[in-house]
Amino acid sequence: MADRHVTYTSDNLTQAVIDRIRPDAAPRVKQVMEALIRHVHAFVREVELTPEEWEQGVAFVTELGKWCDDKRQEVILLSDILGVSMLVDAIAHRSHASVSETTVLGPFHRENPPRMTNGENLSRDVPGEPLEVEVKVCDEQGRPLEGAQVDAWHTSPEGFYDSQLGDAHSMRGRFVTGPDGVVAFHTVMPSSYPVPHDGPVGRVLSAMGRGPMRPTHVHFWIKMPGYRDLITHIFRDGDPYLHDDAVFGVKASLVTDWDLPKKEGKPAKLAYEFRIPKLDAD
Known part of the structure; x- marks a missing residue:
């Protein structure tokens, strides 16, 4: 009598795992899990992962979770430094050249920032070189959008986000565009900085x-009913790390000269026009 028990080997295990997915599983679940299983198994075969390395990997993933809290997201950080965040972003935001480009959210976004009005100081009580910020939110044709929500945040001149310094919100705020589509505020010059690397x-x-x-950069998250979010x-321009960004987030269209007004004795200024597409845009 033939042996009815199956012996799983490096040759047949991958297909055996895929075959365990129920035929009535959601099509997208089936597609994603089949691909994940194939690629993970292929990785293990390619590098010939040892049991000791597998244990180290499990411990690493476990440690990632322990470093996450409401102020720091170590899993997103790993995704960022491996280029996965930007790859997902690039696939999700294929769009017309007339639309502003996206980049990563980053691990230091905070929900419900302080609500502010045009002309306020985003970095009250934070000493540093003055920076004027003026951005305009428009549709794809360049027409100003009234009522767009604009979240803005950045580091201190020493390279720290507020959540790295304490619980208080600072150097971040939420604005709403007026009829001209403009948001403008005072702040201090942020700095280039290291992503958290103590974990x-x-x-x-x-x-x-x-x-x-x-x-050096300033973050923006723009929301407008009927339009795609822009993160x-x-x-x-001129920052020494533009070509060595740890999270691969720099795009040429998002680099601007903030120092041009200083040649006329004025404060540095970040000025930019954002264009966002409608939700039904191709």
């Missing part, structure tokens, strides 16, 4: 011989 993701960067730095940064 497990920092060890990965170090093991790869990579640096943790990000170039992006505007980068300061």
